[in-house]
Amino acid sequence: MSSQDIPEENLPAEHGTHGAVKAADEKNPFADPGLPPHEHRIQDIDERAAKRSERVVALLFTVSMLATVGFIASYVTIPNDKVVYVFPIGHVSAMNFALGLTLGVALFCIGAGAVHWARTLMSDAEVADERHPIEASPEVRAKVHADFKQGAKESVIGRRPLIRNTMLGALTLVPLSGLFLLRDLGPLPKESLRHTMWSKGKRLVNMNTNQPLRPEDVAVGSLTFAMPDGLKETDEEFQTEIAKAALMIVRLQPDNIKDKRELEWSHEGVVAYSKICTHVGCPISLYEQQTHHVLCPCHQSTFDLSDGARVIFGPAGHALPQLRIGVDSEGYLQALGDFEEPVGPAFWERG
Amino acid sequence: MKKLSARRRHPLAAVVVLLLALAATGGLYTAFAPASKAKADDSAQSLTIEEGKKLYAVGCASCHGTGGQGTTDGPSLVGVGAAAVDFQVGTGRMPAQQPSAQVPRKKVIYSQAEIDQLAAYIASLGAGPVVPTKNQYSPEGADIAKGGELFRTNCAQCHNFTGKGGALTHGKFAPDLDGVQPKHIYEAMQTGPQNMPSFPDTTMSEKNKKDIIAYLNAVNSDKTENPGGLELGGLGPVSEGLFAWIFGLGLLVAVAVWVAARTAKAKKS
Numbered sequence: 001m002s003s004q005d006i007p008e009e010n011l012p013a014e015h016g017t018h019g020a021v022k023a024a025d026e027k028n029p030f031a032d033p034g035l036p037p038h039e040h041r042i043q044d045i046d047e048r049a050a051k052r053s054e055r056v057v058a059l060l061f062t063v064s065m066l067a068t069v070g071f072i073a074s075y076v077t078i079p080n081d082k083v084v085y086v087f088p089i090g091h092v093s094a095m096n097f098a099l100g101l102t103l104g105v106a107l108f109c110i111g112a113g114a115v116h117w118a119r120t121l122m123s124d125a126e127v128a129d130e131r132h133p134i135e136a137s138p139e140v141r142a143k144v145h146a147d148f149k150q151g152a153k154e155s156v157i158g159r160r161p162l163i164r165n166t167m168l169g170a171l172t173l174v175p176l177s178g179l180f181l182l183r184d185l186g187p188l189p190k191e192s193l194r195h196t197m198w199s200k201g202k203r204l205v206n207m208n209t210n211q212p213l214r215p216e217d218v219a220v221g222s223l224t225f226a227m228p229d230g231l232k233e234t235d236e237e238f239q240t241e242i243a244k245a246a247l248m249i250v251r252l253q254p255d256n257i258k259d260k261r262e263l264e265w266s267h268e269g270v271v272a273y274s275k276i277c278t279h280v281g282c283p284i285s286l287y288e289q290q291t292h293h294v295l296c297p298c299h300q301s302t303f304d305l306s307d308g309a310r311v312i313f314g315p316a317g318h319a320l321p322q323l324r325i326g327v328d329s330e331g332y333l334q335a336l337g338d339f340e341e342p343v344g345p346a347f348w349e350r351g
Numbered sequence: 352m353k354k355l356s357a358r359r360r361h362p363l364a365a366v367v368v369l370l371l372a373l374a375a376t377g378g379l380y381t382a383f384a385p386a387s388k389a390k391a392d393d394s395a396q397s398l399t400i401e402e403g404k405k406l407y408a409v410g411c412a413s414c415h416g417t418g419g420q421g422t423t424d425g426p427s428l429v430g431v432g433a434a435a436v437d438f439q440v441g442t443g444r445m446p447a448q449q450p451s452a453q454v455p456r457k458k459v460i461y462s463q464a465e466i467d468q469l470a471a472y473i474a475s476l477g478a479g480p481v482v483p484t485k486n487q488y489s490p491e492g493a494d495i496a497k498g499g500e501l502f503r504t505n506c507a508q509c510h511n512f513t514g515k516g517g518a519l520t521h522g523k524f525a526p527d528l529d530g531v532q533p534k535h536i537y538e539a540m541q542t543g544p545q546n547m548p549s550f551p552d553t554t555m556s557e558k559n560k561k562d563i564i565a566y567l568n569a570v571n572s573d574k575t576e577n578p579g580g581l582e583l584g585g586l587g588p589v590s591e592g593l594f595a596w597i598f599g600l601g602l603l604v605a606v607a608v609w610v611a612a613r614t615a616k617a618k619k620s
Contacts, residue, residue: 040616209559213554287548289549
C-alpha cells in the first residue's frame with residue numbers, strides 16, 4: 001500500500017500523537033506514520049449483525065458435524081465394491097467418493113467457521129509490540145568473557161599439552177566407528193554386474209508363451225521379449241536375474257544390417273539385444289519397426305538396432321549390448337555365450 | 352410405319368436409334384456370351400476380388416502402384432494380408448490425406464462391404480494374415496489379469512499402462528486405444544501397422560491377444576470402472592503430483608488471498 005492509497009484522515013499529520021509518531025529529522029529522515037485509527041466492523045457496532053455472524057459460524061460447525069456423521073455412515077453402509085457414475089469423473093467407487101466428499105466438507109467447514117469467527121467476532125484491535133535488541137547488556141557480556149578465561153586457566157589445558165593432544169585424537173577417532181558401520185550395509189556387487197544368466201547353449205524363451213523360440217517364429221517387423229531357459233517367474237531370484245538378462249528379439253532383413261559384428265552375431269537376421277538402457281537402466285523397448293530405432297521412455301535415448309544399437313540421440317553413453325545367438329540341433333534359438341560387456345548403466349569400475 | 356418414317360428427321364431420332372442399338376447389342380451379349388464365362392469364375396470370391404481391384408485402382412493405386420507393388424509414396428502391399436487392409440481402411444487411416452510422420456485415425460470413408468472387397472483383392476496378391484473372426488477377438492471368457500501382464504510386457508512401453516497412448520520420435524506417436532474396436536486391436540497386433548512392431552501368432556498366441564483385448568476392455572473403455580476417479584490421463588504419479596501441487600495448492604493459495612483481501616470493516620476503504 002503506497003501513501004497515495006491511504007485516505008487523508010489516516011495520515012499522521014491529521015492525528016497528532018496517536019501511536020508513536022515522530023517527525024522527520026536529520027537522524028531519521030523517514031517519519032514513522034504510526035497506526036491508522038481503529039475502525040469498527042459492523043459486528044462491533046450492530047449487535048444483530050454480531051448475532052448473525054455467530055449463527056453463520058455455528059451453522060458451519062454444525063454442517064461439519066453432520067458431514068462427519070455422514071462420513072461414518074457412508075463407511076458403514078456403502079459396500080466397498082459398489083460403483084456409481086458421477087458426471088465429470090466417470091465410474092468411481094461409491095464409497096471412495098462419499099468418504100472424500102464428506103471428509104472434505106467436514107474439514108472445510110471447520111476452517112471456514114474458524115476464519116469467519118476470527119474475522120467478524122474476535123477482537124480486531126491493532127496491537128503494536130515493539131522489537132527490542134537481542135544482544136546481552138555489556139555487563140553480562142564482560143562477566144561471561146571473564147568466566148570463560150578463568151575456566152580455561154583452571155583446566156590447565158594450555159599448560160599440559162599431552163592432555164590436549166590426546167583429547168583431540170580421541171574426539172577425531174570417535175566418528176570412525178559410525179563410518180565403519182556403513183561398511184556392512186550390503187554385500188559388494190563383486191562380479192555380478194558383469195555377468196548375466198546367459199551362457200552358451202541357453203535357449204531363448206518367449207516371455208509371452210514360456211516356450212523356446214525358433215527363428216521362423218520371429219517375423220520381420222515383429223518384437224518379442226525373451227528370457228533365459230530355466231528362469232521361472234516364481235523363482236526367488238527372478239527379478240534380480242531378469243533385470244540383467246531381459247532380451248529384445250527383433251528380425252531385420254540381413255541386407256538392412258549395417259554393422260558387421262551385428263550381422264555376425266545374429267541368426268538369419270534375428271538379433272537379440274539387451275532390453276536394459278545403458279543410461280540408467282530403464283526397460284527400453286519402444287521399437288519403431290520401420291526405422292529400426294528403439295527409444296527409451298525415461299530420457300529419450302534412441303538406439304539404432306540396424307547399426308549395432310548405436311546411440312543416435314539422448315544421454316545414453318554406449319550402445320546396447322548384443323547377445324550372440326545361433327540355433328541348436330533341434331532348431332531352437334540359443335545363446336552362444338554371455339554378453340561380452342556388462343549390461344545396463346555404466347558403473348565406476350566398468351572401464 | 353408411315354408415322355415412324357415421318358419422324359426420321361426428328362433431332363432426337365439419332366439418339367433413339369443409338370439407344371436401341373446399344374440395348375440390342377447388350378441384350379444379345381448377355382444372352383450368348385456369359386454362358387461360357389460363368390463357368391470359368393462365377394465364385395463370389397472372384398467377383399469380390401474384381402470389385403476390390405476396381406476400388407483399388409481408384410483409391411489406392413496412386414501411392415501403392417497399379418498392382419500393389421508399391422511406389423516411392425507407399426509401401427508394397429504384396430503379402431500384407433486382408434487383416435492389414437481391414438485395419439488401415441477400417442480405422443480411416445487409409446486412404447491417407449497427406450504424407451506425414453504418421454497417418455492418423457480419421458473418419459472411415461469406405462463401407463464395410465467395400466473394405467472387404469479391397470481386402471480380398473490385396474489378399475489375392477500374396478498370402479498374409481486374414482481378418483480375424485469374432486470368436487478370435489471377442490473379450491468374452493478371456494483372462495483379464497493375464498492380459499494385463501502381457502500388455503505391460505509387450506505394449507505398455509508405447510501405449511501407456513492403460514492404453515492411453517504416448518509420444519515417440521519425430522512426430523510419431525502411439526495412439527490412445529480408447530474406443531478402438533477389438534477387431535482392429537487384434538489386427539494391429541497381427542500386422543504391425545506403420546511403426547508398430549507386429550506380434551504374430553507364433554510369438555503371441557491367439558489366446559494372448561484375446562487376453563490383451565479383454566484387459567483393454569476392462570481398463571480403457573467408457574465402461575471402465577476407476578475406483579479412485581479422475582485418473583488425469585492415466586500417466587501415473589508425475590501428472591497426479593503436478594496436479595496436486597499446481598491446482599490443489601493453487602486453490603488453497605487463492606482462497607487464502609481472497610479471505611485476506613476482503614476487509615471485514617464496516618467502512619470500506
